[in-house]
Amino acid sequence: MNQLNHITYNENGEAMVGEGVGFERIRRITGYLVGTLDRFNNAKRAEERDRVKHDVYHSVAGNADAHDDIRHSA
Amino acid sequence: MIQQIEKRDGRCVFFDVTKIANAIYKAAEASGGHDYQMSMRLALDVADYVDANCPTSTPTVEYVQDAVEKILVESGHARTAKAYILYRNERSRQREMNTRLMKIYEDLTFQSAIENDIKRENANIDGDTAMGTMLKYGSEGAKQFNEMFLLEPHIAKAHREGDIHIHDFDFYTLTTTCTQIDLLKLFDGGFSTGHGFLREPNDIMSYSALACIAIQSNQNDQHGGQSVPNFDYSMAPGVRKTYWHKYRDNLAKALEVFGLEEEGLEAAKALVEACPGKPVLGDDNGASEYIRSRLLERTDEKTADSILAFTLKYARRETERATYQAMEALVHNLNTMHSRAGAQIPFSSLNYGTDTSPEARLVMKSLLLATEAGLGNGETSIFPIHIFKVKEGVNYNPEDPNYDLFRLAMRVSAKRLFPNFSFLDAPFNAQYYKPGRPETEAAYMGCRTRVIGNVYDPTREIVNGRGNLSFTSINLPRIALKAEGDMEAFFAELDSKIELVIEQLKARFRIQSQKRVRNYPFLMGQGVWIDSDKLSPDDKVGEVLKHGSLTVGFIGLAECLKALVGKHHGESEQAQRIGLTIITRMRERMNRESRETGMNFTVIATPAEGLSGRFVRLDRERYGVIPGVTDRDYYTNSFHVPVYYPISAFKKIQIEAPYHELTNGGHISYIELDGDPTQNLDAFEAVVRYMKECGIGYGSINHPVDRDPICGYTGIIGDVCPRCGRREGEAVSIEKLRQLGVYKNHNSDTIGYHGDPNEERDRRPNPLR
């Protein structure tokens, strides 16, 4: 039953693992962590990949003043 | 003449006219009548009518009941007819509920968790196991029973129709939500779990093991989470004891190695016990000097120094190792141990960050490093929830003694999503803080619950031994939709819903109060709950429960504002002002209730697992699809700015911070960071610091944590694993894994939780500004 150890062979006769094993995507859902392995369908995974990304780190670097303001201010 | 009558289940029974007479008499009684003879005459009229008119020889119950109504109305007994119809409707509703319950049981029995929403309703019960399913039978049955027999009809209706939601409704009559466990008090002198007595722990390994057992045992007595409010302070004595043992044992070894003793242990024991002070990690307390003087009676200076150097070096090294192993074991246990008939992992939360002793610092460092390393195969641990307490002068600034741990906490959180961060300097938390008294440091339970203020006993505004008793949430968007833009109508309806919830919380409290100490063998029997140690097994718990909180929550402030003024509080300052007015109104009403009753009525920003989807579904049925209000599959969590709305991290924090002050029963704000924050810890720290500066009470940063279970890579994985190069579902050659040095025996025992995937799907990262 341990799929992670299930060995298959490719056309060259090489021993392979990982057939059918998805990636685990841990997310926080209402405060608790959720291991999404086997839970979300492909459409949802695809949608998640499509999320709009923002250039987070650049915006910090580009705003060194504001950044410094809040660092180490007691 | 009718002989038989067909019941609803198809069985035929003898027709008995007195049964009809009894039913009519009951209805007449309800409207003030007392004439049984009249009831019998009417029943005979019904029988005659059925005899003459029924198309079949065996009438159904429904047919006979219709006939009763007809005869009552036609013979001028209007009020009795009305009472009879009401009675009939109520019976029919109960029958429907029974049918519904049986349908639920059928689905639970024959569907898997993937197919069945109810089995996945509670995120951390495995609905596919025998015990998990048995728990669901119990839970669903209890809900129906509580609704039918315990709730006042108007409250049952509000709950059923989604005006309000009574949380943990299956446990309505059974117990309370959660507790902040004072481990040191529990450990003092040992404790009993009901399966045996556990001696006071004597080293860090047993401190951590007993911490897990305490959490597990208490979880069996409550339906919410279990929290340790000051884990650092609680574990430090364990490290101290371990160090003494290691010091003694290594001294014994050194005495043997350097040829002073054949068997060193007794001599070492005698030496250590004679020391003026016990040596601890951070302070030798004069032990070395004393032992050195004693050794010099028997050997030269060089040997004496060597013995001491050996002792100190290995005592420290072994203590560090033992502490790390203890914390590693704790994380492992909290992710695998079960409670509630083996079907549920306890909801555990550990608060720490402020104890600056070397022992506590070692505990925190070890716990954080063990969490960073991950479980057996490097998986991210799901439990415990870590809450790092941020405090100026303790860990917030570089010159503070625990600043290094604050930095480490952020590094770990950037990789593993925990710790979250709580802020003791937020004015509403700072007001309780007393230096040197860790029980006055605000703590958080699970995903947000907070209990520290104490109207019932203002001399004990502490976290230890206290928790939430129950909470009920209000569907804010529903109230706004009903009001149709009329502010006055909105606030009137809001007020009436708050009143309803207060009435319901009090009714539930009356049930909770009737329980006795023996109903909670651990929580009350072992004195975990504050003052329960003063009670005997048959005492009622009502009085000590008053240290707990009774709490009103709310869902969907954003959608509520959309419905009221067309914009949510992230979009418009006017909406923000109204939002604050709404939550202030809730808080003020709860404050007033506290003053009037001397009990702790509070407001919580409801976490909403499962619930937000239910509310919106019901509202969509009623009001249709309204853009920005009912057009998604969930309502936004409490006061949060909607997850789909693009907004900078700083702006989001500014908008949400004032609600933290208002929600004294608990709150949390989330920021979604894009990319891999371990690559930019400065950005991570900037967000945490900004939370603190804005008066956030409790905050957390979300970011994707992906893992390839085949090669063990943890980080962000797009289509292709950056380490082994395979795609989802694809195989990779063992040879390649060997070359990468990552091939080993894997095991696939991971655990997972269901939440609301729809809400998660719509989240967008917040840029920092």
Ligand SMILES: [Zn+2]
């Ligand atoms: Zn990989």
